Every structure is written in structure tokens, then in C-alpha cells.
Amino acid sequence: MTLQLFDLAGADPARRFSPYCWRVRMALAAKGLAVETLPWRFTEGARLAAHGAEKVPLLLHGDRAIADSWTIAEYLEDRFPDGPSLFGGDGGRALARFVNAWADSVQIPGIVRLVVADIPAVLDPADVAYFRTSREARFGQTLEAVQADRVAQVEVFRRSLLPLRLMLRAQPFLGGAAPLHADSIVFGGFQWARCVSPFPLLAADDPVAAWRQRMLDLHGGLARQVPAFD
Amino acid sequence: MTLQLFDLAGADPARRFSPYCWRVRMALAAKGLAVETLPWRFTEGARLAAHGAEKVPLLLHGDRAIADSWTIAEYLEDRFPDGPSLFGGDGGRALARFVNAWADSVQIPGIVRLVVADIPAVLDPADVAYFRTSREARFGQTLEAVQADRVAQVEVFRRSLLPLRLMLRAQPFLGGAAPLHADSIVFGGFQWARCVSPFPLLAADDPVAAWRQRMLDLHGGLARQVPAFD
Numbered sequence: 099m100t101l102q103l104f105d106l107a108g109a110d111p112a113r114r115f116s117p118y119c120w121r122v123r124m125a126l127a128a129k130g131l132a133v134e135t136l137p138w139r140f141t142e143g144a145r146l147a148a149h150g151a152e153k154v155p156l157l158l159h160g161d162r163a164i165a166d167s168w169t170i171a172e173y174l175e176d177r178f179p180d181g182p183s184l185f186g187g188d189g190g191r192a193l194a195r196f197v198n199a200w201a202d203s204v205q206i207p208g209i210v211r212l213v214v215a216d217i218p219a220v221l222d223p224a225d226v227a228y229f230r231t232s233r234e235a236r237f238g239q240t241l242e243a244v245q246a247d248r249v250a251q252v253e254v255f256r257r258s259l260l261p262l263r264l265m266l267r268a269q270p271f272l273g274g275a276a277p278l279h280a281d282s283i284v285f286g287g288f289q290w291a292r293c294v295s296p297f298p299l300l301a302a303d304d305p306v307a308a309w310r311q312r313m314l315d316l317h318g319g320l321a322r323q324v325p326a327f328d
Numbered sequence: 329m330t331l332q333l334f335d336l337a338g339a340d341p342a343r344r345f346s347p348y349c350w351r352v353r354m355a356l357a358a359k360g361l362a363v364e365t366l367p368w369r370f371t372e373g374a375r376l377a378a379h380g381a382e383k384v385p386l387l388l389h390g391d392r393a394i395a396d397s398w399t400i401a402e403y404l405e406d407r408f409p410d411g412p413s414l415f416g417g418d419g420g421r422a423l424a425r426f427v428n429a430w431a432d433s434v435q436i437p438g439i440v441r442l443v444v445a446d447i448p449a450v451l452d453p454a455d456v457a458y459f460r461t462s463r464e465a466r467f468g469q470t471l472e473a474v475q476a477d478r479v480a481q482v483e484v485f486r487r488s489l490l491p492l493r494l495m496l497r498a499q500p501f502l503g504g505a506a507p508l509h510a511d512s513i514v515f516g517g518f519q520w521a522r523c524v525s526p527f528p529l530l531a532a533d534d535p536v537a538a539w540r541q542r543m544l545d546l547h548g549g550l551a552r553q554v555p556a557f558d
Contacts, residue, residue, distance in 0.1 A: 186420070189419060191419070191504070198495075199494035204490070278423075
């Protein structure tokens with residue numbers, strides 16, 4: 099059975115920039131699974147609704163349609179137990195949920211304030227009005243206003259990465275000596291940013307930047323090969 | 329070989345309030361290991377120096393002296409492999425380091441701003457001057473000034489627990505269906521606070537408060553039995 103993934107794309111169909119889709123792309127690669135990615139745009143809801151879903155990532159596997167990046171990772175771990183483990187055991191699976199919650203509630207909201215107004219420029223023209231309207235309603239201000247203070251705000255963001263930075267003093271990956279899915283969860287946010295914005299999130303000498311480079315090297319440079327700003 | 333733990337105590341030798349010592353107390357109990365705790369005060373550095381150490385927790389096991397709560401947890405896991413695992417596998421051990429880093433850099437600094445001026449009242453008289461002088465030098469202000477805005481600051485602290493709160497929507501412990509050492513790491517901070525201050529850190533309806541109660545129930549109510557303010 100082939101695996102297919104609806105994957106958020108920009109005007110350039112090769113520009114894939116959803117942090118949640120990247121969590122899944124990296125999980126599939128870690129499992130050694132081939133996947134056909136299907137470029138998808140925000141205004142193509144009908145293509146997901148046909149499978150009972152509303153958002154990407156959406157994985158198709160035979161007659162199953164699995165939504166939500168965490169649910170997909172657990173599906174891959176359980177359905178393909180012979181591949182390398184995404185979690186490194188039950189404890190690793192449970193604690194990856196904490197990492198997922200940290201990424202969703204600290205890292206992603208931190209990044210969005212730094213890059214959101216750069217996103218329309220890379221979107222398919224059909225998506226621009228939807229994106230601006232929906233996000234400006236969410237923030238209650240223009241996208242430009244959200245990131246107007248980003249030169250100051252990036253310092254707040256960098257401080258919020260302290261748990262990651264302290265962890266990297268002890269080991270090269272969240273997973274320890276080698277990456278686990280927890281690394282992919284956090285990497286997804288940084289990959290999103292580099293695909294949509296030239297704004298540098300990390301200081302060059304930040305250990306988090308070195309870890310990000312190690313993640314870009316994984317799986318034959320999978321994440322490095324897409325259109326991005328660095 | 330008996331296990332002995334130098335454990336920070338207040339004027340009441342039964343009041344044990346170091347968050348890092350509590351990480352170890354909970355780890356020892358999780359492993360089912362008996363320990364003799366040795367009440368220790370800040371001004372008794374010579375008792376640690378005799379074992380080549382400067383800080384508590386300090387575990388004595390035969391002729392070994394092991395310092396640092398993380399190092400002690402790994403020592404217990406590796407030296408006593410037959411007891412319940414503290415980490416739930418290699419992935420769990422690696423990711424517990426991230427939890428440890430989060431607790432050290434987000435949770436503990438958040439709590440200290442809310443309770444630090446309440447600590448002198450529970451200290452042994454011999455420790456009071458040392459504690460006040462060393463902490464006021466660290467903060468660059470009086471202890472009372474540090475926590476002067478705690479009614480507002482506690483809201484910031486509660487927001488910083490969002491990763492924990494989101495995780496608890498999916499499972500009752502960081503460790504999943506049952507606690508792992510990662511739970512003890514985070515619990516240590518809350519146990520410290522309840523042993524030194526009546527100030528409520530958590531809203532009553534916060535899922536984190538319910539988790540804290542579950543942690544207080546563990547090991548026959550080990551952490552509930554010491555002198556505390558709730």
C-alpha cells in the first residue's frame with residue numbers, strides 16, 4: 099500500500115512550509131518509508147473533506163486517512179514497528195507528548211510573531227486573501243503589526259529556547275546520541291520559518307542553530323532540499 | 329550497602345524543601361529503595377566537603393558519593409536495574425533531560441519569584457543570614473522586592489505551565505499512564521513551594537493541580553507527610 103501525504107505548498111509547489119507537515123515528513127523518513135506528497139493549498143479544503151478531514155497533515159494509507167501530526171506519528175510507530183523507533187520506548191513516547199505540547203504552545207507561537215507577515219509573499223495567489231483575513235482575525239491586527247517589533251521580540255523568542263539549549267549541553271539531540279521524533283517535532287517549527295522568511299531566528303553561535311543544521315543533514319538532506327531562505 | 333541522602337532541612341528537621349532533593353527522594357521511592365535522609369542546613373558545607381561535594385542532594389552509597397539530582401537519578405537507574413525503570417527506556421531517559429532543562433530554566437525560576445521571601449521564616453536560625461545575603465546578591469534586590477508583584481506574577485507563571493497543561497489533556501502523567509522520573513523532576517518544584525510558602529501557585533481547577541495531588545499520593549503519600557502549608 100502506498101503512502102500519500104497532503105502537504106501544504108506555496109506558489110512554488112516545491113515550497114512545503116507547514117511545521118506540522120514537516121513533523122510527518124521527518125517521521126516518514128526516519129521510518130524509511132517512501133511517500134508521495136500531494137501539494138495542497140489552504141483554499142483546497144474540498145480535497146481534504148473528501149477524506150473526512152479539515153487540515154493538513156493528512157496521511158492516506160490504503161483506505162485509511164489519518165489526520166493530526168501526533169496521531170500520524172503514533173500510527174507510523176505502531177503500524178511499522180520494524181523500522182527504527184520514533185520514540186525509543188514507552189517512556190520516550192510519553193515524554194514526546196510533552197515536547198509536542200512545548201513546541202505547540204511556546205515555540206510555534208513564538209515563531210509566528212516573527213515571520214507571519216512574510217508568508218503571503220510565498221503563497222499561491224489563490225491563498226493570499228484567505229490567509230491574511232483568517233490570521234488577522236485571529237490576531238486582531240494586521241500581519242505587519244504582529245511582527246512590527248520582531249527585532250526586539252526575537253530576543254524573547256531566543257530566551258524561550260533555553261530548555262532546548264540547556265539540554266544540548268548534555269547531548270546532541272533531544273533523542274540523545276541520535277534523533278528521535280521529538281527532534282522532528284521541534285525541527286518542524288524551524289523548517290517552517292526558513293521556508294517562509296529570511297528573518298534569522300537564531301544567533302549564529304547558538305547551540306540550537308548547530309542542532310538545526312544537524313537536523314537539516316538528516317535523511318540525505320531531505321529538509322535542506324526544498325526552496326527556503328537560508 | 330545502605331543509602332544515605334543529605335537533604336536540605338529547615339528549623340524543623342522534618343521540613344525538607346529542596347526541589348532537587350525531592351527529585352531524588354521520589355526517585356529512590358520509585359525504585360523501592362530505602363534511604364536514610366540526613367537533615368542538612370545551608371551553613372553545613374563542611375559536612376558535604378568531607379565527601380568532596382558542595383551542594384545537596386548528595387547521595388552516599390557505600391564508598392561512593394554522588395552529587396547532582398540528574399546524576400543521582402541516572403546512577404540509581406543503572407545501579408538498580410531490577411527496580412521499576414525511572415525513564416521507561418532510552419528515549420525516555422534522553423527526553424527526561426529536556427524536562428529537567430525545562431524545570432530548571434522555566435519552572436524553578438518562575439516559582440522562586442513567588443515564594444523566596446517566605447523562605448527565611450522556615451529556615452534554621454543559623455541559615456537565615458546566609459540565605460538572605462546570598463539570594464539578595466543574586467537578585468540584586470531584597471527578597472521582599474523580588475516577590476512584591478507576585479499576585480500579578482503568578483499569572484505569568486501559570487501561563488508558563490501551558491506545555492504541562494496541554495500534555496495532561498492526553499495522559500495523567502508526563503510518563504504516560506503511570507509516573508516516570510520526569511514527573512518527579514517537575515513535582516520537586518511544586519513540593520519545594522508548598523514546604524516553604526502558603527502562597528497558592530495553581531488555580532484550584534488547573535489540571536496541573538490535579539496532577540500535583542496525584543504525585544502527593546504516590547509512595548504512600550511520601551511527599552504529603554512532611555511539614556507544609558497545604
